[in-house]
Amino acid sequence: MLTDIAIIITKIMIVIGGTFTAVAYLILAERKVAGFVQERYGPNRVGIWGLLQPIADGVKTMLKEDITPAKANRIIYHLAPAMVLAPALVTFAVVPFGSGIDAFGRHIAFQIADINIGILFIFAITSIGVYGVVLGGWSSNNKYSLLGGVRSSAQMISYELALGLSVVGILLLTGSLRLNDIVEAQIGMWNVFRQPVAFMIFLVAVFAETNRLPFDLAESEQELIAGYHIEYSGFKYSMFMLGEYSNIITASALIVTLFFGGWTVPFIDVTKLGHLGAFLSVVSFAVKTGFFLFLYLWVRWTLPRFRYDQLMHLGWKILLPLALLNLLFTAAWITYV
Amino acid sequence: MTESLFFIFATMAIVSALTVVVTRNPIYSAVSLVITLFSLAGIFLLLEAYFLAVVQIIIYAGAIMVLFLFVIMLLNPGKEAKFLSLTDPRTLIVTLLSIAFIGMIFSLVSGSVNYIGEVMGSVEELGTTRNIGLTLFTKYLLPFEIASLLLLVALVGAVLMTKRNLR
Amino acid sequence: MLWDLGSVLMFMVTSLVIIGITLLIAKLFRRDNPTEEKLTSYECGEDPVGNPWVQFNIRFYVVALIFLIFEVEIVFLYPWATVFKEMGFFTFVEMMIFVGILLVGYAYVWVKGDLNWVLPKPKYTADFDYSNVPRFKKPDAEKARKLQAVE
Numbered sequence: 119m120l121t122d123i124a125i126i127i128t129k130i131m132i133v134i135g136g137t138f139t140a141v142a143y144l145i146l147a148e149r150k151v152a153g154f155v156q157e158r159y160g161p162n163r164v165g166i167w168g169l170l171q172p173i174a175d176g177v178k179t180m181l182k183e184d185i186t187p188a189k190a191n192r193i194i195y196h197l198a199p200a201m202v203l204a205p206a207l208v209t210f211a212v213v214p215f216g217s218g219i220d221a222f223g224r225h226i227a228f229q230i231a232d233i234n235i236g237i238l239f240i241f242a243i244t245s246i247g248v249y250g251v252v253l254g255g256w257s258s259n260n261k262y263s264l265l266g267g268v269r270s271s272a273q274m275i276s277y278e279l280a281l282g283l284s285v286v287g288i289l290l291l292t293g294s295l296r297l298n299d300i301v302e303a304q305i306g307m308w309n310v311f312r313q314p315v316a317f318m319i320f321l322v323a324v325f326a327e328t329n330r331l332p333f334d335l336a337e338s339e340q341e342l343i344a345g346y347h348i349e350y351s352g353f354k355y356s357m358f359m360l361g362e363y364s365n366i367i368t369a370s371a372l373i374v375t376l377f378f379g380g381w382t383v384p385f386i387d388v389t390k391l392g393h394l395g396a397f398l399s400v401v402s403f404a405v406k407t408g409f410f411l412f413l414y415l416w417v418r419w420t421l422p423r424f425r426y427d428q429l430m431h432l433g434w435k436i437l438l439p440l441a442l443l444n445l446l447f448t449a450a451w452i453t454y455v
Numbered sequence: 456m457t458e459s460l461f462f463i464f465a466t467m468a469i470v471s472a473l474t475v476v477v478t479r480n481p482i483y484s485a486v487s488l489v490i491t492l493f494s495l496a497g498i499f500l501l502l503e504a505y506f507l508a509v510v511q512i513i514i515y516a517g518a519i520m521v522l523f524l525f526v527i528m529l530l531n532p533g534k535e536a537k538f539l540s541l542t543d544p545r546t547l548i549v550t551l552l553s554i555a556f557i558g559m560i561f562s563l564v565s566g567s568v569n570y571i572g573e574v575m576g577s578v579e580e581l582g583t584t585r586n587i588g589l590t591l592f593t594k595y596l597l598p599f600e601i602a603s604l605l606l607l608v609a610l611v612g613a614v615l616m617t618k619r620n621l622r
Numbered sequence: 623m624l625w626d627l628g629s630v631l632m633f634m635v636t637s638l639v640i641i642g643i644t645l646l647i648a649k650l651f652r653r654d655n656p657t658e659e660k661l662t663s664y665e666c667g668e669d670p671v672g673n674p675w676v677q678f679n680i681r682f683y684v685v686a687l688i689f690l691i692f693e694v695e696i697v698f699l700y701p702w703a704t705v706f707k708e709m710g711f712f713t714f715v716e717m718m719i720f721v722g723i724l725l726v727g728y729a730y731v732w733v734k735g736d737l738n739w740v741l742p743k744p745k746y747t748a749d750f751d752y753s754n755v756p757r758f759k760k761p762d763a764e765k766a767r768k769l770q771a772v773e
Binding site: 191193194197233234235238239241242245246248249252253256257264268271275278295 | 528
Binding site: 126183189207237264283354434445446 | 626627638641649656666675685692707
């Protein structure tokens with residue numbers, strides 16, 4: 119019992135620490151990629167290649183003055199950043215990031231919780247993520263932030279439908295909501311080849327859910343300046359940033375888990391290789407996730423922003439019917455073939 | 456362990472539910488209602504009704520409460536007025552209804568009247584998604600299909616109502 | 623299963639505690655020196671005008687309503703997907719009926735134009751008569767020439 123608890127706590131620490139480190143270096147990577155795309159250097163003063171930049175930024179935002187506008191609703195204003203960050207972190211609880219090892223006389227899965235409603239749990243938590251944004255925008259008592267918050271919540275709920283529907287296709291193939299079952303069903307054949315349409319829908323919807331370009335209507339600089347976090351400063355501001363980037367990491371991990379075989383390695387059965395296999399599975403997961411993180415940055419510096427009516431048109435009139443059609447097709451295919 | 460968790464969730468649910476009623480700022484009410492729904496989901500989990508717990512969060516906390524928030528922000532009612540006065544006829548109605556409600560709960564708890572019916576013998580495996588699917592598409596097929604009609608009516612009706620308000 | 627749910631709960635509590643601790647550390651180290659100027663709402667450097675907590679467009683509300691209905695539908699699809707393989711063709715038909723009825727609603731909303739995001743009609747288009755708006759008065763040619771001469 120005590121060993122079990124110690125293992126769980128270690129896992130939690132590793133996941134939270136890993137996410138924070140990844141977030142810090144994702145922000146650096148974003149600035150480096152931006153520099154590369156625009157033919158400039160990006161951060162290069164603090165440490166070699168600016169590697170210490172995230173630490174400097176972190177310390178800086180901690181020491182900055184934290185301003186609460188006089189007109190703001192104080193309680194909600196202080197709560198909102200935590201409401202963004204906490205769901206972003208918690209989603210990772212059910213994502214398997216490796217095959218697991220046998221140690222201390224038991225099997226240790228590389229996953230915090232292996233629950234049989236994994237996918238639904240993720241959707242439940244993402245549907246909560248709306249609150250931080252909309253309440254942060256509202257409580258600042260600022261016109262830009264209110265517009266940003268309301269826009270972003272309407273956007274998130276619109277794309278949640280396409281997101282939810284596209285996953286049902288995979289569930290039809292797997293017949294289980296456990297993420298580990300979904301990963302194991304992909305040994306030999308990734309879901310992206312079985313469900314290419316669902317993958318496209320999921321990818322687009324996930325970009326919209328994380329409020330990233332080309333769907334960053336919530337904080338579109340040219341019209342809303344910064345959107346829902348315009349009044350935030352100091353560490354509360356960086357909590358919004360941490361939340362946004364943790365969401366990106368979770369989203370990439372989810373894409374990998376659902377469509378790209380999760381921790382499986384192509385052509386190698388890692389479950390039979392012992393500790394080396396476990397190591398390989400984690401590396402495989404990290405490499406695949408890293409690719410999608412790069413895709414996020416790549417897309418950001420390539421595509422322009424959608425207009426709000428275009429965004430709604432895409433979500434409600436293209437993705438939603440497409441996801442339904444994909445679902446019908448998959449069900450029919452399973453029944454008749 | 457399960458018992459202590461139940462008491463934590465139950466206390467959270469009751470305290471936040473009271474906050475919903477007592478606080479005069481509608482946004483605070485909405486946020487506390489979200490906490491109430493979360494604690495209820497926790498209690499469902501303890502009863503091993505996993506699907507129900509998650510649906511509680513997705514539908515109630517994720518969809519309905521966003522709608523509530525939008526309505527609150529749309530109408531922007533500001534702070535509520537103080538309590539109703541004693542001469543107001545509504546006070547009388549509310550008092551009578553509350554007494555009836557408390558009486559109902561009391562009779563439920565004391566077991567003199569059985570409103571719930573027999574609880575099934577084993578709750579193991581009862582609340583899993585698979586079991587819900589199995590019963591929903593065989594035993595409860597008709598209610599399930601009627602639910603879709605209900606949703607259709609709700610959709611058309613709701614959209615129509617917003618239209619009339621616009622004019 | 624309960625054990626796994628317990629670990630999720632532990633994860634939630636740990637992340638909340640970490641957030642709380644970092645906020646506390648930040649509070650200990652930062653300096654606070656609020657002035658009246660700093661505490662005003664940001665509006666591009668101008669003094670804020672009016673109250674932002676006003677009624678906003680009803681379209682957002684309509685979106686949330688339609689979303690709610692379809693979310694309920696999707697939630698029904700999940701148990702269906704998990705048992706589909708073992709129950710086979712009959713379930714397929716059942717779900718077709720369910721989705722079909724809701725598609726009627728979807729078609730209704732589409733045809734009635736509630737899925738369209740109607741753009742506000744811009745006031746100042748090319749054929750707008752600017753002559754009555756003081757700011758847009760055509761420059762006085764005589765005056766401009768005089769000014770140029772002075773410069």
